Amino acid sequence: MLRQSARAATLAAALVAFAVAPSGAQEQKGTLVFAVESLGAQTLDPILEGRPGNAVYQAAMYDSLVGFDLKKGGVGPGVAERWELSSDGLSWIFHLRPGQTFHNGDKLTAEDVKFSLERQMGPGSLASAAASMRRTIKSIEVVDELTVRVNTSSPQLGLPAALSRAVAPEGAIMPKAYIEKVGEEEFRKKPIGSGPWKFVRNVPGDRIEFTAVGTPHWRGRPSFKDLHLLLVPEESTRVAMVRTGEAAIASIGPETMLSASRGGLEVLSVPGTMQAIFQFWGVWRPEVKDQPIAKPRVRQALSLAIDRKQVIDHVMNGKAALPYPFATFGYTDYFSADRWEKWAAEAYRYDPVLAKKILAEEGYPNGFELKFANTALPGTQFMVDIGTAIADMWTKVGIKVTLKHYEWGSFAPMERGDQAGLVGWASMYRTAGRPDAPWRYDGAFSPESTQRLLGDKDNCQAACQEFVKTYRALLAELDRGKRTALTDHMVEVAADSWTVVPILEGMGYYAVNKKKVGQFEPIPGRHELGDVFERIPRPDQQPWKK
C-alpha cells in the first residue's frame, strides 16, 4: 500500500507559516490593494471559473481539499491534513483537519467535501477537469465527519495533486448546507467559503473586495483588515498605481521589471511558475520523414544553438532559470530533481560549434529551412520575444528560419485534428508550473492525446511505444520508489526524443510598494497570490530588508 503521509509536510508548513508570520499578528488593520491584469470570469462560484481566476481571487475565500507545500512548492496539506491510498489502489482516503468552519459558522465536514467534488463534476460545471473527474471518480463516500473516501475506476495516483490548488481549482470546498438552503443563484450573489478572507463585494469589470476573518485560520490569520483586488488590464497603469500607492502590489511581466525597479519598487519573483519550450509537430509522420527535423540529432543541435543565458539575461531581465527537462520542476512529485538538474545543465548548454558539427554530420553543413510558429499562451506574452530570440540564434548556425507569428486564439485550433498547419513545423509553447508531470506528459505524448508529439494510434514507433508502456506502468505503480524510477524513465524517453525542448524556467513577477506591505514570500511554482494574501504582513510588522 502506498501511504501518502502528509504529517511531516503539515508540520513543515506550520513551521514555515509560523516563521513568516509577522509579529503583532493579532491586530488586523488597513487595506491590502492588489492590482491584477485579469479577474477571469469574476464569479465567486468555483464551478464557473478556470484555474487562473480561481488562483487569483477565489483562493482568498475558498480552501482547497489539498493545498501547498509552502516552502518548496507543489502539493501539501489543505482542508485535508493527510491522505492515503487503499491497498487495491482504487480509493483515496482524505482525513480532514478538525475545527474548520465556513464564514457563516457552519462546520466544514466530509459532507461538504463530497458535495463540492460532486458539484465540480456536475452537468452545470465549467471546471476544465469535470469530464476527466466524471470518468475517473466512481463514487465519493463520507466515512465519518472528518473522513472522505474517493473511489476511482482505476488507480489514480495523481488524484490528490489534481485536487490540490497547486494544480487545479477542482478541489475548492463549498458549503453544502448553505448552498442547499439558499440555492445556487443566491450563493453566487452572497458566497461563503472557509478561507481566511470573507466575501464583501464584487463589482464586475472593476474589483472584488474581501475582509479578513477575525479568528485564527490554518492558512494564516491576515494582517490586513481588508483585501481589494482591482482589475487593471494595462500594465503601465498597474505599475503607476503601485508607485503612487493606490495599490500595494501589481502583477507585471519581465519587460516591466527594470522600469518598476528604477521607479523605486521592489520586484518580487516567484520561481518555477512555467517553462517556455519549443516543440516539433508530427516529426513521426511519413510526410515528414525526409525533413531534417525528423532526425532527433538535428533537433538536439537546434537546442545546442540556443544561448539560454542570453535569453534569460536580456529577455527575462535575469529573472528566470535554466530549466529542468520538459514539464518538470524542483517540486515535481516522484522525480529525481537533483539528477535531472545536473543532466539539464549539460544537455541544455550553449554549444554552437557542436550544433554545427551535428548538422554537418547529419547532412546539413549549410543548414536547412525551418518553419517556426511563434506564439504566446495567455498571460505569457514575453514568449513571443523568446521565440524571436531563438529564431535569431538558429539563424547564426545556418538555419534559414521562416518565422510566423500567431495570436494564441488562431494557433490553438491548429493543434487539433490533422494538424495540417503545423506538421513539419517547430513552434513555441509553454507548460505551467505543476507538480504532476505524468498528466502533462500524457497531454503531449500519448497517441490518443491532442498533441501526440511522438506518434498516434496508427503510427506509434519505438519512442512512442516506450512512452506508452512507461506511462501505463506509472499509472498502476503503487510503490513510491518504483514510481519515481518510472517517472524518471518517462522523462528520459521524452528528453531523448528532443521533440519538446525547454528553453527556460520562467517566474511570476510582481511590483511591490514597500511602504504599503511588508516583506513576504510567495509559494514556489505558484504564480498567483490568492493563497499568499493572508501571509502578507504590513510594513510595520515586517519591513523589507535592504
Place this chain on the structure above:
Amino acid sequence: MKRYIARRLVQGVILLALVATIVFFLGRLTGNPVDLMLPEDATAEDRAALTRTLGLDGPIFEQFAIFVGNALHGDLGTSIRMKQPAVEAFFDRLPNTLALIPWAILLGMALGIPLGVVAALNRGGLLDRAAGTVAVLGVAMPSFWLGVLLIFVFSVELGWVPSGRMGGPAHYILPVVTLGTFLVAGFMRITRSAMLDVMDSEFVKLARIKGLSESVVIWKHCLRNALIPVLTLWGVFVGNLITGAIVTETVFAWPGIGRLTYEAVIYRDFPLLQAVIILKSILILGINLGVDILYAYVDPRIRLA
C-alpha cells in the same frame, strides 16, 4: 418627413442585420473560447465536454439560426465568461461610459470651438498655425500613449490626480482629458472651416454695413451659423466615443462598455461580443438617425433629396 424617417429606419434595420451576421461569423473565425478556458494539457474529452456545456458543439449555421431566433425575441445570449445575460452586462457597464462622454464633449467644445474661432479670425497668422498644431497633435497622438503619459506626469510624478479607475471627481480628470484631446482637435478644425465659410457670406457683410460691432458680428452672427456643422459633428463624436473608448477605458481601468468590448474579444466571448457590437450599433444608428432628422428638419434640402 415621415417617409424620410421610415426609409432611414428600414436602412437601419438592414444595417443591423448585416452587422449581426458579420460579427457572428467573423467572431468565430478568431478562435474558440474553449482554448482559453482550458489548460494546455486538457484532454480531448475535457474539451468536448466544455464545448458541449457552452453550446458550441453544433454546426455553425445551426448556431446562427438559434442566435437569430433568440435575437428576434430580444435575447442576445449569455456571456460565456461572465455567465450573465449579455444585454444585462452591456447595460450594467453603459452608465460608466456615459459618465465620461458628456465631460469629454464639454472639454472638446469648450476648447475646440473658441480655438477654431480664433484660428479663423487669424487665418494664416501665428495663432492659426498654433491652433493648427494643436489640431494635428490632438488627432495624431494615440490615446494609449497620451493616457500613459498623463498618468506618468500627473499621477506618478506630480501626484495631483489618481492614475485610474472609477471613483470621485478627481478620477475623471485624466480619462476625460485623454478622450477630450481628440475632440478639441475635431471641433477646432470644423469650427475654423465653418467660420471661414460664414465670414465670407453676404449676411455677415450686411451686418458689418449695418454698423454692428465686430464682436457681435463674430460671436453672434458668424458663430451661430457656423455651429450647425459643429452640432452635426457632435452626433458623430458621441458615436465615436461610445465605440472608441476601448483604449482609454483600458488604460484607465474604467469599467465601461469599451473595456467590455475588449474583454469580449480577448476571451472569445462570442455572445457578449455579438451583443456589445449590436447594441453599440443600435446606439450609433439611433444617434445618427436623430442627428439626420434634426438636420433634415433644419434644412429641407436634405429630406427632399
